[in-house]
Amino acid sequence: MAVSQNKPLPKNIKYGIVLDAGSSHTNLYVYAWPAEKENDTGVVHQVEVCKVEGLGISGYSQDTEKAGLSLQQCMKRAQEVVPEQQHGETPVYLGATAGMRLLSLQNRSIADRVLSAVEKTLHSSPFNFQGARVISGQEEGAYGWITINYLLGNFRQPGWLNFLPHLRSSRGTSGALDLGGASTQITFVPDQEPIESQENSLHFRLYGKNYNVYTHSFLCYGKDQALRLKLASDLQASSTRNGSLLDPCFHPGYLRIMNISDLYMNPCIANGEQQLPFTQLHLQGNGDYQRCRMTIQKIFNTSHCPYSSCSFNGIFLPPLQGEFGAFSAFYFVMNFLNLTTEKNPVPLDKVTSTVERFCSRPWHEVKAEFPKIKEKYLSEYCFSGTYILSLLENGYGFTTEKWQSIQFLGKIGSSDAGWTLGYMLNLTNMIPAEKPPTRPLSHASYVGLMVFCSLVLVAVLLLGWLTFHKPKCLQKGLI
Numbered sequence: 349m350a351v352s353q354n355k356p357l358p359k360n361i362k363y364g365i366v367l368d369a370g371s372s373h374t375n376l377y378v379y380a381w382p383a384e385k386e387n388d389t390g391v392v393h394q395v396e397v398c399k400v401e402g403l404g405i406s407g408y409s410q411d412t413e414k415a416g417l418s419l420q421q422c423m424k425r426a427q428e429v430v431p432e433q434q435h436g437e438t439p440v441y442l443g444a445t446a447g448m449r450l451l452s453l454q455n456r457s458i459a460d461r462v463l464s465a466v467e468k469t470l471h472s473s474p475f476n477f478q479g480a481r482v483i484s485g486q487e488e489g490a491y492g493w494i495t496i497n498y499l500l501g502n503f504r505q506p507g508w509l510n511f512l513p514h515l516r517s518s519r520g521t522s523g524a525l526d527l528g529g530a531s532t533q534i535t536f537v538p539d540q541e542p543i544e545s546q547e548n549s550l551h552f553r554l555y556g557k558n559y560n561v562y563t564h565s566f567l568c569y570g571k572d573q574a575l576r577l578k579l580a581s582d583l584q585a586s587s588t589r590n591g592s593l594l595d596p597c598f599h600p601g602y603l604r605i606m607n608i609s610d611l612y613m614n615p616c617i618a619n620g621e622q623q624l625p626f627t628q629l630h631l632q633g634n635g636d637y638q639r640c641r642m643t644i645q646k647i648f649n650t651s652h653c654p655y656s657s658c659s660f661n662g663i664f665l666p667p668l669q670g671e672f673g674a675f676s677a678f679y680f681v682m683n684f685l686n687l688t689t690e691k692n693p694v695p696l697d698k699v700t701s702t703v704e705r706f707c708s709r710p711w712h713e714v715k716a717e718f719p720k721i722k723e724k725y726l727s728e729y730c731f732s733g734t735y736i737l738s739l740l741e742n743g744y745g746f747t748t749e750k751w752q753s754i755q756f757l758g759k760i761g762s763s764d765a766g767w768t769l770g771y772m773l774n775l776t777n778m779i780p781a782e783k784p785p786t787r788p789l790s791h792a793s794y795v796g797l798m799v800f801c802s803l804v805l806v807a808v809l810l811l812g813w814l815t816f817h818k819p820k821c822l823q824k825g826l827i
């Protein structure tokens with residue numbers, strides 16, 4: 349085999365920027381990759397994440413201009429990270445998710461104004477602005493799946509192993525579970541083919557391989573909207589006359605006051621505001637995991653299924669298959685509960701008992717233990733932990749055994765797990781349909797191979813010399 353060498357070129361790094369305009373907040377990601385390796389798998393990585401201060405862009409419906417202004421600080425940060433001479437060639441994309449999907453359903457013209465406001469800010473930056481749009485739930489699921497499999501190296505078929513077919517990477521892909529504030533996605537390659545429902549079926553050809561992927565995005569089943577669904581269902585079931593409600597999903601001693609109009613002001617709650625004799629809801633926590641789980645259960649309708657199997661609300665779900673990576677709020681919540689630190693997945697019964705114990709702790713104690721965590725997050729980890737268990741166990745059917753195939757992940761290497769990287773890879777045509785031809789060895793591998801061959805040669809020569817000119821000490825033995 350002839351060994352050719354790639355001369356080390358001066359590093360030519362390219363950059364790309366994606367803004368993830370989520371329902372609860374916006375993150376700006378800067379990605380970088382060596383220009384000459386553009387089509388390799390696994391070379392693009394995150395070099396910066398900037399968290400935009402304040403609300404998600406859909407939260408500025410009352411003052412749409414502010415949605416644009418809110419992005420300025422992170423755009424400035426991106427200008428510091430990307431070398432100035434490359435600003436003009438660096439693409440910027442903004443993708444908005446479920447918060448904007450809901451706002452569009454509620455009031456299309458306000459949603460358009462929010463998008464125009466963010467476009468204005470991005471246009472005025474020195475980067476190459478490529479567009480701001482609301483991405484579909486299907487895209488969100490698909491790009492999340494592409495991101496994690498790209499970062500985990502599951503698309504990689506190492507060229508140098510190709511002549512040893514039995515060693516060739518036979519690992520499959522990993523499913524993706526994403527939990528946001530307003531929607532949640534499940535995406536994986538099922539065993540069953542074909543996929544029973546067209547709208548849940550995606551087809552990709554990546555690096556010379558075909559993938560038939562199942563995906564579904566549940567709008568309104570992100571953790572913030574799911575809490576609203578639960579509260580609306582609790583209210584409907586209760587006979588409260590003054591708006592006081594005991595809530596088992598909050599800690600004992602926790603109190604929250606909400607405006608009824610805020611609760612109902614959104615398209616997730618189908619039957620809208622009923623004639624209630626009060627305008628405010630007084631929630632009083634009592635930290636009871638079992639009851640919390642029962643109230644959450646009610647937001648999953650499992651009464652009908654027009655397919656061979658369903659998750660809930662009549663949505664098709666094929667049998668779960670393979671490993672899963674669970675990220676965003678799945679990770680934030682599990683990580684807070686210290687359930688992501690061990691090497692192996694934490695068993696389901698331990699997760700359940702941890703959430704149960706956490707829910708039962710008095711609020712003043714929890715607050716004193718975690719003074720630095722935002723109260724909005726902290727007060728909801730009991731609900732969120734219980735919701736995650738309901739969604740995964742009852743919604744998707746992860747049994748005790750299948751639970752072990754879920755890995756909760758925040759980052760893979762330096763990159764956050766999420767849909768943004770997959771989105772950029774796709775829009776910049778960085779994932780080829782066919783496998784790129786095997787490249788000659790990289791400089792580092794070439795040097796390594798040469799050093800290795802030299803060492804082998806020296807060892808052989810030494811052995812030969814020892815065999816024919818045995819030194820006296822070895823002939824007699826040392827004792």
Ligand SMILES: Nc1ccn([C@@H]2O[C@H](COP(=O)(O)OP(=O)(O)OP(=O)(O)O)[C@@H](O)[C@H]2O)c(=O)n1
Nearest residue numbers: 370371372373445446528529530531676677680
């Ligand atoms: N350390 C953190 C960070 C976030 N959250 C919560 O996690 C949820 C989801 O966050 P994220 O995945 O960022 O959702 P978005 O992308 O904003 O929402 P969506 O994808 O639905 O548009 C939010 O309720 C947020 O309050 C949390 O509990 N702890």
Ligand SMILES: [Ca+2]
Nearest residue numbers: 370445528676
């Ligand atoms: Ca999200």
